[in-house]
Amino acid sequence: MNTARQLLKQKNFMFKLGLIICVAWILAAILAPVLVPYHPITHQDMAGRFQPPSTQHWFGTDSLGRDVFSRVLYGSRISITAGVITVLISFAVGILFGGISGYVGGVVDDIMMRFSEMVQSFPPLILAMVIAAALGPNISNSIFAMAIIWWPNYARLTRSIVISVKENDYVTASRILGASHLRILYREILPNSVGSMAVMATLDLGNAILMFSGLSFLGLGVQPPMAEWGAMVSDGVLTFNYWWISTFPGLAIFSVAIGANFIGDGLRDYLDPRMRGRA
Amino acid sequence: MFRYLIRRLLLMVVLLLGVSVMVFLISHMVPSNPVAANLSQTAMNDPEIVAAYEAKWGLDKPLHEQYIVYMSNMLRGDFGTSIRTGRPVLQDLAQYFPATLELSIFAMIIAIVLGVGFGILSAIFQNKPADQILRAISVSGVSLPSFWFALLVMSVFCGKLKWFPSGGRIDPRIFNPTGGTGLYVLDAISWGDWEMLANSLSHLILPAMVLGFFTMGLITRQTRSNLLEAMSMDYIRTARSKGMKESRVVVGHALNNALIPVITVSGMGFCNLLGGMVFVEKIFSWPGIGQYAYLSATTLDFPAICGVSLLIAVTYVVVNLLIDILYGVIDPRIRYQ
Numbered sequence: 001m002n003t004a005r006q007l008l009k010q011k012n013f014m015f016k017l018g019l020i021i022c023v024a025w026i027l028a029a030i031l032a033p034v035l036v037p038y039h040p041i042t043h044q045d046m047a048g049r050f051q052p053p054s055t056q057h058w059f060g061t062d063s064l065g066r067d068v069f070s071r072v073l074y075g076s077r078i079s080i081t082a083g084v085i086t087v088l089i090s091f092a093v094g095i096l097f098g099g100i101s102g103y104v105g106g107v108v109d110d111i112m113m114r115f116s117e118m119v120q121s122f123p124p125l126i127l128a129m130v131i132a133a134a135l136g137p138n139i140s141n142s143i144f145a146m147a148i149i150w151w152p153n154y155a156r157l158t159r160s161i162v163i164s165v166k167e168n169d170y171v172t173a174s175r176i177l178g179a180s181h182l183r184i185l186y187r188e189i190l191p192n193s194v195g196s197m198a199v200m201a202t203l204d205l206g207n208a209i210l211m212f213s214g215l216s217f218l219g220l221g222v223q224p225p226m227a228e229w230g231a232m233v234s235d236g237v238l239t240f241n242y243w244w245i246s247t248f249p250g251l252a253i254f255s256v257a258i259g260a261n262f263i264g265d266g267l268r269d270y271l272d273p274r275m276r277g278r279a
Numbered sequence: 280m281f282r283y284l285i286r287r288l289l290l291m292v293v294l295l296l297g298v299s300v301m302v303f304l305i306s307h308m309v310p311s312n313p314v315a316a317n318l319s320q321t322a323m324n325d326p327e328i329v330a331a332y333e334a335k336w337g338l339d340k341p342l343h344e345q346y347i348v349y350m351s352n353m354l355r356g357d358f359g360t361s362i363r364t365g366r367p368v369l370q371d372l373a374q375y376f377p378a379t380l381e382l383s384i385f386a387m388i389i390a391i392v393l394g395v396g397f398g399i400l401s402a403i404f405q406n407k408p409a410d411q412i413l414r415a416i417s418v419s420g421v422s423l424p425s426f427w428f429a430l431l432v433m434s435v436f437c438g439k440l441k442w443f444p445s446g447g448r449i450d451p452r453i454f455n456p457t458g459g460t461g462l463y464v465l466d467a468i469s470w471g472d473w474e475m476l477a478n479s480l481s482h483l484i485l486p487a488m489v490l491g492f493f494t495m496g497l498i499t500r501q502t503r504s505n506l507l508e509a510m511s512m513d514y515i516r517t518a519r520s521k522g523m524k525e526s527r528v529v530v531g532h533a534l535n536n537a538l539i540p541v542i543t544v545s546g547m548g549f550c551n552l553l554g555g556m557v558f559v560e561k562i563f564s565w566p567g568i569g570q571y572a573y574l575s576a577t578t579l580d581f582p583a584i585c586g587v588s589l590l591i592a593v594t595y596v597v598v599n600l601l602i603d604i605l606y607g608v609i610d611p612r613i614r615y616q
Contacts, residue, residue, distance in 0.1 A: 214424065
């Protein structure tokens with residue numbers, strides 16, 4: 001809690017802006033059913049399709065006469081949830097994998113790291129496309145595909161931190177005092193790795209949302225008629241004249257990604273004061 | 280240096296083995312059926328056609344046998360035949376690779392020129408409005424969904440303003456370049472065909488800008504932070520106290536040292552291009568590796584997927600190797616052990 005207060009006290013405009021953007025989107029996602037003026041899927045008005053933005057339809061209407069504003073708001077529920085789940089899974093798998101690999105060391109470490117390198121050596125987007133295409137395009141499969149790409153990053157980061165921390169005197173002291181491996185990992189090593197991991201996770205949240213919407217854009221993620229930002233952008237591909245159909249969902253993706261990047265940068269500055277105002 | 284190169288090349292072999300094993304693991308684990316993905320519904324109902332198809336692609340053999348067959352073929356330069364196009368994968372790759380290479384080289388040129396330029400300006404005007412704006416641009420670069428940005432740029436410059444042609448590499452009604460390197464800009468220059476040069480450049484500029492935008496953001500940030508760090512060093516204070524002009528202090532002293540890490544970031548950025556490539560090529564109908572990868576992945580064409588992944592992995596390793604060598608040439612303090 002103290003850390004959070006110190007973070008907010010900093011004169012970091014970008015960080016605060018990022019926080020505001022992300023909190024606003026999270027609120028929008030939670031309150032979407034209350035906020036939307038029209039139902040995002042069932043409200044179709046064929047007579048009123050392709051309407052430009054107006055007071056009735058703030059973001060206009062799409063090819064089926066659905067309200068783009070309502071769909072963008074609802075889309076936040078899918079995109080943000082998918083991004084968060086992807087990062088959480090990768091985080092959990094990575095911290096476990098990297099923690100064991102770094103703590104045990106030796107042959108086990110070698111084998112585990114070669115395995116993670118094997119996954120990383122594969123071009124990420126192709127891997128995601130293949131997995132999503134093979135399992136069938138839907139939300140959970142594309143989250144699964146992204147988690148497979150992402151976890152090695154966390155595993156390698158955790159491993160490097162664990163290796164540098166486990167040689168410290170206080171860890172040795174703890175071991176001599178008879179602490180179990182699990183206790184050492186949990187009480188001594190984990191608290192020291194969480195900071196850098198948090199920065200990586202926040203920065204990754206933006207990337208995860210970008211990639212998730214990219215997969216949906218390619219038709220490998222969320223399927224119609226569900227309201228998802230990437231899929232909505234692809235709705236506008238063939239209808240240049242109706243710019244609002246793809247512009248607003250695109251702006252939504254952009255704003256979340258940039259918000260997450262601002263927060264990640266702010267956290268990094270905070271944890272590494274040498275970099276303050278530089279990166 | 281020699282031992283270092285050998286070590287890097289060995290690592291490359293391991294990496295490629297990893298990629299090929301990955302493809303095989305996935306192709307084995309997925310519950311999907313490449314036969315169903317590639318045959319029509321009527322053909323699927325005929326068991327003879329299905330059996331013939333499976334036999335032709337070795338799909339009826341156990342996986343490890345498929346892998347051994349595949350590896351031995353690959354070592355002889357045979358990457359197999361694409362299920363989707365029916366042509367040798369190597370031939371497909373040779374056809375699409377120059378288009379992607381040309382696009383990524385131009386994207387990198389744009390990214391490096393703008394990125395380093397913006398980074399320098401941003402550092403000189405630290406915390407002033409110009410710096411804030413340039414920093415906002417560079418953060419936008421890494422936060423923009425490339426598919427949306429490509430679409431936006433295309434609808435404005437090709438749709439509304441009609442300044443640029445709306446896709447492809449060259450106007451096929453006027454030009455049909457064959458032979459040469461396959462890099463149209465280079466070919467046009469070497470043939471002295473200025474109309475072709477103008478035509479291919481007008482097709483190239485938009486997708487290259489969209490593609491380079493992300494990397495530009497990375498390079499701007501890196502240049503800025505390095506330059507600021509270099510500017511706080513003692514030798515800069517010395518140079519200033521000698522009464523040297525500020526521009527010479529920045530360009531002659533600080534920049535030399537600040538640019539070295541930028542080379543590494545450029546290498547990473549080059550490899551990052553490959554992700555954006557899929558979207559940019561799809562939207563600008565650019566006939567390159569990105570589209571090929573997308574079509575191969577969505578049709579589960581495993582020989583093509585493996586070929587394209589190996590190609591990208593090789594490019595990745597080669598680019599990073601070149602950068603490491605360049606690094607050593609520029610900074611003599613670096614000695615490879």
